[in-house]
Amino acid sequence: MRSRQAIALLALVGFFIAVYLWLHALGYGGPLKCGTGACETVQSSPQAVQFGIPVAFYGVVGYLALFVVALIGLRPAALADRQWSLLLAGLSTVGVLFTGYLTYLELFVIHAICRWCVGSALVITAIWIVSLLSLRSPATRIDRGASRPLPDRPA
């Protein structure tokens, strides 16, 4: 349960990072708040658009999917169900691979690093690690009878 809660929180953070970058890509707001980083160089590069869609939009969809799946997996009826943990691990693995590709583009093609992208990479990596650890730990057992006091046995 704790791992799905952690994933839901992390996915929420990643979602808002992606939303910020996506809205910026659509022209809302001014320059990115980036400190001394090179966010605009990255965001204005041709690699910031993949298959005709701003890269940040894939982040919005991905983090939203992780968030929704984590919440569904947190329902009492779903807590013991291992398939939600598998789904979270699968989704986050796709996210980590895609992020790895984007980081490669930043380092070796664009030659610039965007702090927001680094933030998103850290978030998805954390989600991926938590999801893998949750697969190793035993599933949460919901045994309603276990909390009831046992009836006294007749001597």
Place this chain on the structure above:
Amino acid sequence: MNRFYVVLAGVAVVLAVGTFTMLKSGGSAPAAATGAPPTVVDDGFRGYSQGSGDAPVEITEYLDFECPVCASFAVIQMPTIKEQLINTGKVHWRYRDFPLPIHRYSRFAAHAAQCAGAQGHYFEMQDQLFLNHQWAQTGKDPSKLFRELAKASGVELTAYDQCMESGRYAQRIEFSRQEGDQLLVDGTPTFYLNGKKLNFRRLPTSDDFKAVVDSAIAALPPKPRPSPNRH
């Protein structure tokens, strides 16, 4: 469990407010055509460039899109410079904006090029602005023409319109102009070779650039030769 959802909702509200605030404060930049923005932010951008990043020579050009000399240089000299120096790996050519105050629409044109660049079409838009330079002589509001030029450059117009209306790159352009001021740019186009200002007596030709680039490369210390393998 309920406590977790309260925390989750609280985090969502904080993040939503933070995102909205950042977008709103960023969006306060004035429209590109209205002149210099009141504040300047270094977004880390140092200009669009052509050529290999490993080229021994970097030339930085400070240009003004409304400047007729910049246009003739771009149209007449640059094709040969690209062929002889940029495409051969000798020169990495960087473009920086230096809108002159005497030109009414040079910031607007620079902004249009930046908005096209945001979609990966900076160089196409630059070509369009210089090849169709009659806009700089009419004195008329070129916003409609720039839109057509952007479309011809392959730019998606919805995002372009939003970019132009928000003045998204006004601060970047002003940062570039201030940088030029610090480097003592006194007109356009002005060129720097590996950071050193080039002084020509007239508008340089491609032959002039070939000469200064070859001279600069010849003056570079020789690269150390790899030692032969010994068995």
